[in-house]
Amino acid sequence: RRGYKQVWRSNMSIREEPRVSTDYVGEDFTSVTFTPDLPRLGMVCLEDDIVSLMRRRAYDIAATTRGRCKVYLDGELLDVKSFEDYIGLFVGSEEFRFSEACNSRWEVGVSLTDGSGFQQVSFVNSIYTSRGGTHVNYVTDQVVTALLEDLAKQKGGTLTVKPQHVKSHLFIFVNCLIENPAFDSQTKETMTSKKERFGSTCELSAELLQAVRESGV
Structure with missing residues (x-):
């Protein structure tokens, strides 16, 4: 050798x-x-x-x-063996921490923000995207839509809560692999690729969305 x-x-x-x-x-x-x-x-x-x-x-x-x-x-x-362990460094309470690996290319986590508005920690091909981007929007929109649908059922279809109101309470984590990702600048702080060009999909499970609904968001 x-x-x-x-x-x-x-x-x-x-x-x-x-x-x-x-x-x-x-x-x-x-x-x-x-x-x-x-x-x-x-x-x-x-x-x-x-x-x-x-x-x-x-x-x-x-x-x-x-x-x-x-x-x-x-x-x-370092005692960080998974993305779930990493999320735990930001969100200590397991009561408000939900995560899953949608497939071999997507890992996501959802929690409650600290009250300062929407928060996110995300990576594209191991690149830290400090300002998020379309990959974060892709996951966040699924969570927001599920919560609004649940609220609409509770209110009998009458809803004054806007998507932005729900989003402001969320802390989203994303670790994904994207084919030929596009960014807004050389610093790669924001991914701009359209979801049709991600090269894969990430449909959040019913179990994860239900857990988020029951969390009190």
């Missing part, structure tokens, strides 16, 4: 020759290690907000790789 190691330096402008060993013993693995070039960044150390962002991204990777990747932070294995 062979081992391979290669190093890039100076903003990856300098590439060292690869080192290949023929006597490797152990499990197959891939490891990527980097050292920040602080002088190039005009820094003398990593500031607290940068460290916090890196820490957050470590948890994001653990959550979105669906258990296929062990993620260590400061030498410790």
